[in-house]
Structure formats: structure tokens, C-alpha cells
Amino acid sequence: MKFKDRNLRALAETIIGDVEYFQYRSSSYITQFFQECDMDFVHDGSTRWAWTANVLSELLQDPQPAANTLPERFVHVFRVLMQKADAQENDPDRSKALETLNKPLTREGFEAFYGEDNQLYIRHIGTKTVSMAANPHRPFTPKEIEKRERLIAYLDKCSEDELIQSVLLPLFRQLGFYRITSSGHKDKALEYGKDIWMRYVLPTQHVLYFGIQTKKGKIDSSGITKETSSNVAEIYNQVLMMLGYEIFDPEVNRRVLVDHAFIVAGGEITKQARNWLGEKLDVTKRSQILFMDREDILNLYTVSNLPLPEGAIPKAGTYSNDEIPF
Numbered sequence: 001m002k003f004k005d006r007n008l009r010a011l012a013e014t015i016i017g018d019v020e021y022f023q024y025r026s027s028s029y030i031t032q033f034f035q036e037c038d039m040d041f042v043h044d045g046s047t048r049w050a051w052t053a054n055v056l057s058e059l060l061q062d063p064q065p066a067a068n069t070l071p072e073r074f075v076h077v078f079r080v081l082m083q084k085a086d087a088q089e090n091d092p093d094r095s096k097a098l099e100t101l102n103k104p105l106t107r108e109g110f111e112a113f114y115g116e117d118n119q120l121y122i123r124h125i126g127t128k129t130v131s132m133a134a135n136p137h138r139p140f141t142p143k144e145i146e147k148r149e150r151l152i153a154y155l156d157k158c159s160e161d162e163l164i165q166s167v168l169l170p171l172f173r174q175l176g177f178y179r180i181t182s183s184g185h186k187d188k189a190l191e192y193g194k195d196i197w198m199r200y201v202l203p204t205q206h207v208l209y210f211g212i213q214t215k216k217g218k219i220d221s222s223g224i225t226k227e228t229s230s231n232v233a234e235i236y237n238q239v240l241m242m243l244g245y246e247i248f249d250p251e252v253n254r255r256v257l258v259d260h261a262f263i264v265a266g267g268e269i270t271k272q273a274r275n276w277l278g279e280k281l282d283v284t285k286r287s288q289i290l291f292m293d294r295e296d297i298l299n300l301y302t303v304s305n306l307p308l309p310e311g312a313i314p315k316a317g318t319y320s321n322d323e324i325p326f
Helices: 005-016 027-036 048-059 072-081 095-107 142-157 160-174 232-244 271-280 294-303
Strands: 110-114 120-124 178-182 196-201 207-215 218-220 229-231 246-249 254-257 260-265 289-292
Touching: 005 027, 005 048, 005 072, 005 095, 027 048, 027 072, 048 072, 072 120, 095 110, 142 160, 142 294, 160 178, 160 196, 160 207, 160 294, 207 232, 207 246, 218 232, 218 260, 218 271, 229 232, 232 260, 232 271, 271 289, 289 294
Parallel strands: 207 260, 218 229, 260 289
Antiparallel strands: 110 120, 178 196, 196 207, 246 254
16 A cells, blocks of 8 residues: 655654644654554654654555555554543644544545544545454453443344344444345345345455345254244255345446355354254355354444444433443
8 A cells, every 4th residue: 555755744744743733752752652552663863754754654565454444553553643641732632633634644535533432543434444443352441341231232132124234234334345235124035045245345356245144043953943043954045045146236237146155143153053054065155154143243343433223322311421331
């Protein structure tokens, strides 16, 4: 990835503090700043902005985690730079610093913003894809744990359509998928075994198509299925239909086959169910199946900086304005 020279200079000037609302840094303090970012760059005494712009250009050469995202180390530099604890007296909430930072970023098609955790994030303006998605397997903060518990309560009571519309569609959009289309449940004849189809553009600009079969509750392999569970045998034919039927992509004006199938459950997908389905499918189709159960949904949703679904937000009056966490 490459930024224009004037935008690299403008970003470098925020790091060295040659613009208002940012801390001024001399040579040794520039080195110290990058040490805080866990990077071993040492300022060599040359022109401060030119040296820093060169470092940023080098960081932009790192691999992109996904299409329309910035490299992780590049984003991390600005997360450290924009910590609210380092606010200047004339900009206590860092809104003016954020405005200054966004001028060069916007010219490159990105924008920075503060999440609910007061950490800085950068997203692509066109697709809203957030760079450096947080690790879903890291320890959660107390606010994230509370958010997770509210989402659990929502998943316990929501319908299958609500799971799709209010949870899965926003989540997959945030993760960088395009053209997400939900078939709904009004006309089962038109579903062809999938509730959602979408596409993902690789950094090479190749396109992969995904279909999603969603079940609200647990997916198991027992012979008797509880009301809140689905037997994996019920899903087997739906998966075959999903992989065998073409979908029409109006953006390229042609019909395409689904490359991979997600089986998503609002509850647990048991190991026995996964193994049973794996034994039934041939090797080719087996490699096309991806599983996502409640734990995956909770972890990804919690760290993806998404607002909770409307039904998971406390009713007015339950909290004071200052206490509502999300």
C-alpha cells in the first residue's frame, strides 16, 4: 500500500508534534514514541518529518490483514498517538486532534474514530471495513464482558430472522464482506438451502462467494431433537443445495457458484455434529464447510466495535444517561 507524499508528511507531523493539538517530540522523544509502540526504529538525527514519513511508508508495506484495511503496525502507531490520556489542554477530548489526523487519512479513503472503549480505530470510508480488527480470543475488558452478557441474553430470546438481520448481517459487514443478501424466510422455495449469500474480495482482487445456513439454537447429532435444537441431518441436504445451486450477482451480471458454506448456530455446534457432517460429505465439499457457533459469534461481535442489537439495549429508565454502557 502507498500513500501520497503530502499525506505521509501530514501524518508524520502529527507524530512529531509540528501541528497544533499534538505533543512536540524532539529526536530522542521520537525514538521513545516508537519504543512505546513496541518498534525498534531509532531516529538518526535527520529531518524529523522526513524520517518519520519514511517510517510510516515502511509500515504501509506490511501485509494487509484484509481487503480495504491498513497494516496492523501502521494502525497501532496512531492508536498509541491518539490515546486520550495524552490530550492537550486546549483539546481535552481530542476531537480537534482527531479532525487534524483525519484530513490526510480521508484523502486516502480512510477515517479514524474512537470506539466505545475510547480506543482509536481506522475504517475504510467506502466499505466501512475496520482496520486491525481486535483479537477475538484476547481477555475482555469489564465493559466488553457486560456487552457479551447482554448479547447472550439477546441470543436466548431472539428469533432466527432477528439473529440474521440484527446480529449476523452487521457482523459480516464489519468483517469486510460485500453484497450481503438475506433471502429471509417468507418464501422457502427461493432459499435453495441458504439464508444469506455474500462475497469477499481478496487483496489480489479475486472474489470468493459464501453462503450461510443459519439455525437459531444448538446443532447436534442425536436421534431425538429438542425444540431448541436442530439435528445435523436436517442441515445436510441444505448444505448440498447451497453448494450446488448458482446465485446471481448483479454487479458482475452473471451466475456464480458458492465457494464456501458457513453453518452458523446461535447455540453450540457439537463435535459429533461436525464429525457426522464431515463423514457424509466428500473431500471436496468437506473443505468448503466452515462452522460458526454461539461462542464465535459472541467473541467476534464483542471485539468488532458494533453496537448491540436494539433488543439487547436496556429500556429507558433502567440506567441513568451516564451509566448506559453501550
